[in-house]
Amino acid sequence: MIDLAKIRAIDFHTHAEEACGCHADDGYDELQTTMARYFRAAWEHPPTVPETAEHYRKQNVAAVIFPVDAEHETGYRRYSNEEVAELAAEYNDVLIPFSSIDPHKGKMGVREARRMIEHYGVKGFKFHPTYQGFYPNDRLAYPLYEVLAEYGAIALFHTGQTGVGSGMRGGNGMRLKFSNPIHLDDVAVDFPDMPIVMAHPSFPWQEEALAVATHKPNVYIDMSGWSPKYFPPLLVRYANTLLKDKMLFGSDWPMISPERWLADFEKIEIKDEVRPLILKDNAAKLLKLT
Incomplete structure (x- = not known):
């Protein structure tokens, strides 16, 4: 189990990118290669879950890890939720498993979600509206x-x-409109007891994201996908004040490494008393690790 006293941070956003048990569909290779160029990622092949765990152990950082199921929209074969959860369980000193289920799967998806929670103990689910097409x-x-x-x-x-x-x-057929964070305002109203995390600085809708997170008690923001040195000033201001208890460290591994994110985070103007909240305390509370 994760020892909160020993780790220095909790990364709320890492991807299980390398196929678990089977190679990804051929089309996925081009998608991954193009995305790695976009992020200037420093790897030849996406890391496996065990490789991810070893990397995070060396960094003394725990991580939420998940696959992304977008079979309906993309045709790419997904990675098994079960296998990701089983691998995470082998490295439960650093990995916290989430699952992902394409919402288009209807009742099959509902049954799978219940199974993943009851039998595998996953703490959450990743949704990617642009990638999943909803x-x-x-x-x-x-x-x-x-x-x-x-x-x-x-x-x-x-x-x-x-x-x-x-x-x-x-x-690649991906429509950005699906990922405007204002649509999550409806979800927060209709499911007020479901914790919702909005991933990434929400360019070009940063103000919408901050408005939803400020207005709805069950909505949080993870700061993954960007180096902190590129954070807009408004995001930093809210992180230091109104949303200091609702901001979460996230890297977007393997596209951005935790050590790169953490090093850049040291250089931006975050209050000393807020830094531990963003890096570990807020996530530990949300994940019910404390």
Whole structure:
């Protein structure tokens, strides 16, 4: 189990990118290669879950880890939620498993969500509206949210622009409109007891994200996907004040490494008393590790 006294931070946003048990579909290779160029990631091949765990052990950082299921919209075969959870369990001193279920899977997805919570102990689910091709407030996803709300599981949503498909012909069919964080305002109203995390600085809708997180008690923001040196001043201001208890460190591994993010975070104007909240304390409370 994770020893909060020993780790220096909790990364709320890491991806299980390398296929677990099977190679990804061929088309996915081009997507990954293009995305790695976009982020200037310093690896030849995406790391496996065990490699991710070893990296985080060396950094003395714990991490929320998840696959992304977007089979309906992309046709790419997903990684197994079960296998990611089983691998995370082998490295439970640093890894915290989340799952991902394409909302288009209907009742099959609902059953899977319940199974992942009850039998594998996952603490949350990752949604990527642009990649999965749905508005977060589309009622097709509500049966899934009902399961999460029932168990108190966390719903983590990509927001804003994405490196997925960036630079590819037609953006690889990905539509940015689905990831405007204002759509999560409806979800927060309809599921007031389900913790919601909006991932990333939500360019070009940063003000919408801050408004929703400020107005709705169950909404948080993870600061992944960008180096902190590029954070807009408004995000930093809210992190230091109104949202200091609702901001979470996230890297977006393997596209951005935790050590790079943490080093850049040291250089921005965050109050000394706020830094431990963002780096560890807020996440530990939200994940019920304390």
